[in-house]
Each structure stands twice: as C-alpha cells, then as structure tokens.
Amino acid sequence: MRSLILRRRNACDPAPSRWAWRMQRLMLTPTFLVLLRAGVPMALTFAAGGLYLSDEARRLAIQDTVAEARASFETRPEFMVQLMAIDGVAGDLAEDIREVVPIDFPTSSFDLDLREIRATIADLPPVQTVSVRIRPGGILQIDVTPRTPVAIWRGREGLVLVDVTGAHVGTLHQRMDRPDLMVIAGEGAQAHVKDALDLYRAAAPLGSRLRGIVRMGERRWDVVLDREQRILLPEAGAVQALERVIALDGAQDILARDVVRVDLRLGARPTVQMSEQATALWWEIKQGSGQ
Secondary structure (H helix, E strand, O other), X not given: OHHHHHHHHHHOOOOOOHHHHHHHHXXXXXXXXXXXXXXXXXXXXXXXXXXXXXXXXXXXXXXXXXXXXXXXXXXXXXXXXXXXXXXXXXXXXXXXXXXXXXXXXXXXXXHOOHHHHHHHHHOOOOEEEEEEEEEOOOEEEEEEEEOOOOEEEEEOOEEEEEOXXXXXXXXXXXXXXXXXXXXXXXXXXHHHHHHHHHHHHHOHHHHHHEEEEEEEOOOEEEEEEOOOOEEXXXXXXXXXXXXXXXXXXXXXXXXXXOEEEEEOOOOOOOEEEEOHHHHHHHHHHHHHHHO
C-alpha cells in the first residue's frame, strides 16, 4: 500500500526535471535573453546577406548601382564648378597658379580637394597667403596675397627679388628692371634683409651714389658707393656708424675726395684709405715739403 501511494505521488509531482529547470533558469538570465532576441536574428541576417553576396555578379551589380547613384548626385548642377577666379594677383603669378592647379572645367565640387589646392598654391615662392573656396554660381574662388619685394639679392643664381623676411619672390633679368629697390649681396644677406633696409634708409642722403649693401663674412655689412668706394661697418651699431660717416661727409666732404674706403670696424680707431694715386701724390708733397 505504501509503495502504491509513493508511485501515485511521483506520477503527479509537478516539479520540472533537472534539464527543464536549468532551461527555465537560463531563460531568466538577461544576457541570454538579449542574445536570443537580438543576436540570433542578426546572425541569421548576416548569414543570409553573406550567402547573397557570395555571388560575384550580384556584388558587381550592387557596386554599379551605388556608383551610378553617387555620380548622379554629385553631378547635379548645383554641385558643378564652372570656372576659376583669381583675385589679388595678375600676370605671371596668376598664370603660374593656373599651371600648378590644372583643373578641367566643368567639374564636380566633390572632386576638388580644396586643402590640397591651397597647399599647392602656398608653395609658390611669390605667394604669402592664399584662401580657396567655392562661391555660389559654381566659381572656384582663389584669393592671394603676394609677397612684396623690398630688395634685390645678387647671389649665385643671379638677381633674385626677396621680401622683408628673405623669402624669394621671383627672379630679375637685369638690375634696371627694378631701379626702386636696393641691391644686397654676400653670403647670408637674404637672411638679414631687415638690417639692410635700416642701412638703406640711413644711406638716403648719399642718393644715387649708393650702389648696394654687401654682407661680409655673414656677420657685418659694407656699403658700396660709386667710384669704387666702400664704407666698412662694424658688427654692432652699423646704422649709427653709417650716420657718423654721412655727417662727416656733410661737414668735410670726405666721400667726395680720393678715398677708397672708410673703415669703421674699430669704433675707437676709424681709418681712411686713400687711392694709390692720392697716396703717391701725398708722398710727393710730403717729400717736397721736407726738402
């Protein structure tokens, strides 16, 4: 009787089996639920997509469709650039810009790399600053601020126009093409254009007699005048030394005499060198007076 009762209880036991209990516990786990609800559909989707794209013909058809849609969008009239406008410069520099930026118009604005265009134009020596943008109406607008030449540097490459920073602006065929600019020469002179400008302003009273300013030993300057005269300036206080020579010339016309050079490298002991002819004449006079 007792065994019969136990068998009836076991037959009616509502408790789940061990595996069913574990599955129920697993279904209550949040991570498993997310994986079941999202992971499985995604895996099935990727599997179906991979199976569909495994065919090369289908992939090519999709690529062609995307390319056609993109081309159709990018070549719409509102995105087309029709011409290039360059403001701020003209002549040779404008032609140089058109050469380094060879664009076949009309072209889509999506095909233009404005940063690259700007960098290419900025690399031109005569260009100081440049901005590039696309104006309404399909115009590639380029605004250029050119470098202003302030001196002519006579170097190994010939005559070169330089700005106040020493940057090359362009080449010059002959000196008289820019008579308004001073001439500087010597190794490293282009790196000290500002100092040369200060000397040039101080030498203004010399007028047309000034021929140029030469950098000597990359440390000091010589002022070159006509009649092969030179004023040798010190490393420090060059402008003040030049002003003293000009003041002395105004009082005693020293530069109007037969003088080859005025040496001011030693501030405490300036010297004047006469020409050979003047020196010989001076010795003759001295010897004559001694007799």
